[in-house]
Each structure stands twice: as C-alpha cells, then as structure tokens.
Amino acid sequence: MNERYSRQALFVPIGVEGQSKIRQKHVLVIGAGALGTGSAESLVRAGIGKLTIVDRDYVEWSNLQRQQLYCEEDAEKRIPKAVAAKNRLNALNSDVIVKSLVSDVSVDELERLVCGVDLIVDATDNFDTRMLINDSAQKFKIPWIYGACVGSYGISFTVIPGVTPCLNCLLETVPMGGMTCDTAGIISPAVQTVVAHQMTEALKILVDDYASLRNKIVSFDLWKNEHSSINVAKLKNDCCLSCGKNPTYPHLSYSNRTKTAVLCGRDSVQIRPSMKHDRDFEELEKNLLAQGGKIERNPYLLSFTIGTHRLVVFKDGRALIHGTKDIAEAKTLYHRYFG
Amino acid sequence: MELIINGEKIRIPEDESTVAELLQHFNLHHKVVIVELNDEILAKENQSETRLSNGDKVEIVHFVGGG
Numbered sequence: 001m002n003e004r005y006s007r008q009a010l011f012v013p014i015g016v017e018g019q020s021k022i023r024q025k026h027v028l029v030i031g032a033g034a035l036g037t038g039s040a041e042s043l044v045r046a047g048i049g050k051l052t053i054v055d056r057d058y059v060e061w062s063n064l065q066r067q068q069l070y071c072e073e074d075a076e077k078r079i080p081k082a083v084a085a086k087n088r089l090n091a092l093n094s095d096v097i098v099k100s101l102v103s104d105v106s107v108d109e110l111e112r113l114v115c116g117v118d119l120i121v122d123a124t125d126n127f128d129t130r131m132l133i134n135d136s137a138q139k140f141k142i143p144w145i146y147g148a149c150v151g152s153y154g155i156s157f158t159v160i161p162g163v164t165p166c167l168n169c170l171l172e173t174v175p176m177g178g179m180t181c182d183t184a185g186i187i188s189p190a191v192q193t194v195v196a197h198q199m200t201e202a203l204k205i206l207v208d209d210y211a212s213l214r215n216k217i218v219s220f221d222l223w224k225n226e227h228s229s230i231n232v233a234k235l236k237n238d239c240c241l242s243c244g245k246n247p248t249y250p251h252l253s254y255s256n257r258t259k260t261a262v263l264c265g266r267d268s269v270q271i272r273p274s275m276k277h278d279r280d281f282e283e284l285e286k287n288l289l290a291q292g293g294k295i296e297r298n299p300y301l302l303s304f305t306i307g308t309h310r311l312v313v314f315k316d317g318r319a320l321i322h323g324t325k326d327i328a329e330a331k332t333l334y335h336r337y338f339g
Numbered sequence: 340m341e342l343i344i345n346g347e348k349i350r351i352p353e354d355e356s357t358v359a360e361l362l363q364h365f366n367l368h369h370k371v372v373i374v375e376l377n378d379e380i381l382a383k384e385n386q387s388e389t390r391l392s393n394g395d396k397v398e399i400v401h402f403v404g405g406g
Binding site: 031033034035036122123124125126127130147148149150153154155170171172173175181184186194217218219225226227228229230231232234235280283335339 | 345346347369370371373375380383398399400401402403404405406
C-alpha cells in the first residue's frame with residue numbers, strides 16, 4: 001500500500017481493499033464554488049482514480065474567503081474556476097486524473113458528463129441544475145449527493161436510485177428565490193460541514209459500504225447550535241415522474257428547462273425559468289437591500305442595478321439581464337441575486 | 340408551551356398551536372420544508388390542521404440553494 005494513503009487504509013471500514021476501490025472510481029463534481037472546491041480537494045487527496053469538475057464562472061475576490069482551491073492570483077487574473085481548480089488539484093495529487101470543463105451545465109452537457117461516472121457530487125448554487133442532476137442520476141442509475149448552504153445553515157441528502165426517495169419526491173415544488181450566499185452571506189465552517197457530510201457519504205459509496213449510508217436528510221445551523229435529521233424513506237413516491245414506476249424524467253424535457261436567449265442588439269440576456277412562479281418582490285427587495293445596488297419596483301417588475309449590470313425580474317420569474325451578451329454570465333448573475 | 344425543536348427545548352407562545360403557525364413563527368412558511376412530528380413525517384397538506392401540544396418533538400429541515 002502506498003504510504004500516502006496509509007492512514008486512510010488503516011481506518012477499518014475502508015481498509016486496503018477499500019482504498020483500491022477508491023482508486024478505481026470516477027467522480028463528477030458539478031460546480032467549483034465553495035462546496036465544489038472543498039469536495040474536489042477531499043476526493044483528490046483521498047486518491048480517487050479520476051475527477052471531473054465543471055463550472056461556468058471565474059474566480060473573484062469575494063470567493064477567496066471560502067473557496068479553498070483558489071489564490072489571489074486566480075482572482076487578479078479572473079481565471080475560470082474549473083481551470084484554477086485543476087491546477088491546484090494537480091499540484092495536490094499527481095496520481096489523480098483531473099478533467100476540468102469551463103461550461104454551463106444543461107441537459108446536453110450533463111448526458112455527456114455522467115457517462116462512466118460512479119458518483120455525482122452536487123456543488124451547484126441553484127435548483128434548476130439540481131433537478132437536472134436528479135433526473136440524469138435516475139436515468140443513468142448513478143448515486144448523487146445533494147448539498148447546499150447559506151449563512152451558517154447547511155443541508156445534505158444522499159440519493160441512491162432505486163433505494164431512496166429522489167429530490168423531486170422530497171421537494172414537490174422547486175424552491176424559488178430565497179436567500180443566496182450573495183444576499184445572506186456565508187461562513188466557511190458551514191461550507192466545510194456540508195462538505196464533511198457529503199464526503200463521508202461519498203467515501204461510503206466509493207468503497208461500496210451502502211449499509212453505512214445515513215439514509216436521512218440532515219441539516220444544521222452552526223451559529224444557532226441546531227442540528228436536525230429526518231428519515232425520509234416514507235417520502236419515496238411510486239408515482240414520482242423522476243424515480244417512480246413509470247419515470248419520464250420531466251426535468252430533462254425541453255419544455256421544463258430554463259430557457260435563455262440573447263436579445264439581439266440590446267446587450268441583454270433573457271432567462272425564462274422552467275416553471276412559472278409568483279415572485280414575492282417584498283421578500284426579494286429585503287434580500288437585495290444589503291447589496292448596495294439600486295432597487296426600483298412596480299407591481300409588475302423589480303429592477304436591480306449593480307455595477308454595470310441591471311437585472312429586471314417579472315412577477316412570473318422571467319428576467320432580463322442587461323449589460324451582458326454572455327448566457328453563462330447572465331445565469332450566474334440571475335442565481336446570485338434572485339436565487 | 341414547551342416543544343423540543345431540532346433537539347432543543349424551546350418555549351413558544353400558546354397561540355401558535357398548529358404546525359403551520361409554528362413555521363410562521365420561525366419565518367419558514369415561505370420555504371420548502373420537511374417536518375417530522377414525534378418521529379412521524381407530516382404531510383404538507385396536514386400542516387395547518389395539525390395541532391401541537393406541550394412536549395411534542397418537532398424536527399424541521401428547510402431547503403436552501405446556495406453552495
């Protein structure tokens with residue numbers, strides 16, 4: 001056994017046999033923000049065979065407080081996160097094949113990315129992408145681990161196709177709006193705790209120790225000293241369109257996808273969420289107030305100007321992002337401020 | 340009355356006696372939540388009619404999107 005992994009192999013539930021299983025596995029990490037950098041570092045140090053990491057964004061100064069793979073130079077040069085992550089991961093462990101992709105993740109990318117993957121780690125910052133992951137994971141029978149955090153709060157759940165309920169069973173409706181790390185802030189221990197939950201479950205899956213999985217949805221608030229876990233096995237729904245007896249994988253179908261379009265000659269991108277929602281402008285304004293931008297609203301729309309961008313959201317959730325022609329950038333801004 | 344919420348003893352006003360009112364009390368009524376009452380998952384449609392009593396054990400998990 002390689003000295004490098006000796007302490008991990010000494011841990012009885014993993015052992016030498018588990019370590020060689022880890023070595024043969026391919027994990028896909030979707031998102032290279034706070035959760036993604038934490039998970040990727042943990043997996044690469046643990047000696048997995050191959051890691052694929054994908055992200056559409058670039059490194060900014062506001063990331064450095066918690067996104068552990070990045071340094072000042074990455075922010076200075078606005079290096080794409082997937083590229084900066086790969087550089088650092090290669091330096092941490094040259095044994096691991098690290099594949100990185102600078103890209104938005106929609107249905108087509110996901111179908112290609114999940115091919116041959118043993119586990120998907122959710123490190124995204126929005127439910128649109130999570131529902132895509134959920135349905136792809138069901139379609140291709142790949143386990144995936146939901147994780148999310150905001151402020152000092154975090155949550156995680158492990159989805160095993162054919163065994164546990166899926167995210168669609170648990171949610172019933174896709175949460176819309178609410179606080180994001182860019183409106184409510186985030187402390188790095190909350191990130192680390194979610195990563196710890198996700199990575200412990202990941203190790204169990206990678207060594208095929210399914211009997212040790214938590215089987216509960218877990219949440220915590222580190223600042224309020226709260227911890228909760230609920231056994232959700234009963235919520236597995238045989239009629240669920242994502243994981244039930246007759247699945248149609250609704251989130252992979254064109255009509256349910258978030259649609260984007262560059263508006264010609266207007267330096268704007270339109271974002272149309274998959275489902276119509278009734279946006280609560282009062283709540284949204286409250287969340288945006290701390291951002292220092294300018295907020296204007298009427299009964300039909302809310303406009304938020306920050307820096308060189310103006311974001312306009314309508315009651316039904318449709319948004320126009322002015323000041324960019326780049327769909328990936330527009331989506332980033334949309335999810336950052338509108339959740 | 341006194342409830343055990345997420346493992347902590349918490350005193351809440353008597354007039355907030357249904358699960359829906361409790362969620363409102365904690366400002367969680369706009370969020371997607373899973374509620375467990377005395378070790379049983381409570382269906383969303385039963386939240387507004389299910390009354391709480393002293394000593395009830397409530398677990399609440401709410402979904403967030405950040406990461």
